[in-house]
Amino acid sequence: AQTVTQSQPEMSVQEAETVTLSCTYDTSESDYYLFWYKQPPSRQMILVIRQEAYKQQNATENRFSVNFQKAAKSFSLKISDSQLGDAAMYFCAYRSRTGANSKLTFGKGITLSVRP
Amino acid sequence: DVKVTQSSRYLVKRTGEKVFLECVQDMDHENMFWYRQDPGLGLRLIYFSYDVKMKEKGDIPEGYSVSREKKERFSLILESASTNQTSMYLCASKPGGNYGYTFGSGTRLTVV
Numbered sequence: 001a002q003t004v005t006q007s008q009p010e011m012s013v014q015e016a017e018t019v020t021l022s023c024t025y026d027t028s029e030s031d032y033y034l035f036w037y038k039q040p041p042s043r044q045m046i047l048v049i050r051q052e053a054y055k056q057q058n059a060t061e062n063r064f065s066v067n068f069q070k071a072a073k074s075f076s077l078k079i080s081d082s083q084l085g086d087a088a089m090y091f092c093a094y095r096s097r098t099g100a101n102s103k104l105t106f107g108k109g110i111t112l113s114v115r116p
Numbered sequence: 117d118v119k120v121t122q123s124s125r126y127l128v129k130r131t132g133e134k135v136f137l138e139c140v141q142d143m144d145h146e147n148m149f150w151y152r153q154d155p156g157l158g159l160r161l162i163y164f165s166y167d168v169k170m171k172e173k174g175d176i177p178e179g180y181s182v183s184r185e186k187k188e189r190f191s192l193i194l195e196s197a198s199t200n201q202t203s204m205y206l207c208a209s210k211p212g213g214n215y216g217y218t219f220g221s222g223t224r225l226t227v228v
Contacts, residue, residue: 004158006158009156042221043204043206043221043222044219044221045206045208045217045219047216047217050216091158091159102147102166102210103149103161103164103174104149104159104161104208104217105161106151106158106159106160107158108156108157108158109158109159
């Protein structure tokens with residue numbers, strides 16, 4: 001079974017600074033997806049960024065980028081130029097690429113606060 | 117935009133009651149999921165369904181059942197609610213193929 005580990009329960013960053021959220025995972029599969037989701041106080045889970053394991057290039061979405069290290073099974077999220085609206089819970093998640101098993105496996109999440 | 121609607125945002129029920137949590141999606145998605153979210157534990161999969169009348173157990177199915185009689189609706193049932201089922205419940209849906217999930221806004225259930 002796949003597992004996703006987020007070892008830091010909380011982090012804090014100064015507005016306009018950069019922060020990196022860590023995630024490791026364990027799997028025996030070679031083809032899969034990795035995700036970062038954001039959950040603000042409204043509770044709506046929002047997809048931040050997605051990485052396909054067969055792609056070597058790290059995914060980027062505006063101020064959000066990942067450092068995907070497949071051999072190390074590491075998938076960290078970097079938020080640049082942090083904004084007050086980035087304050088939320090962030091979840092790392094894994095999904096197998098095979099269609100019959102499309103469930104997401106989540107980490108425990110990390111609470112990010114942004115200091116003005 | 118795809119919408120996943122959970123019928124209640126907050127719910128308070130008594131121990132032993134039968135509880136129904138409803139989830140409806142409006143985009144003909146094949147797959148639907150129920151997750152439970154608890155502080156320090158993240159989201160854990162209770163049940164999922166990849167077609168009408170089909171269901172699969174997730175990681176923590178004990179104490180729960182589900183129903184999917186129509187493609188757009190996926191119900192989570194607590195047969196006899198207990199205080200340890202006090203939690204946030206999140207529903208999600210996804211089309212077939214390599215597409216993303218859409219989540220509902222959650223139901224915060226308190227069992228007293």
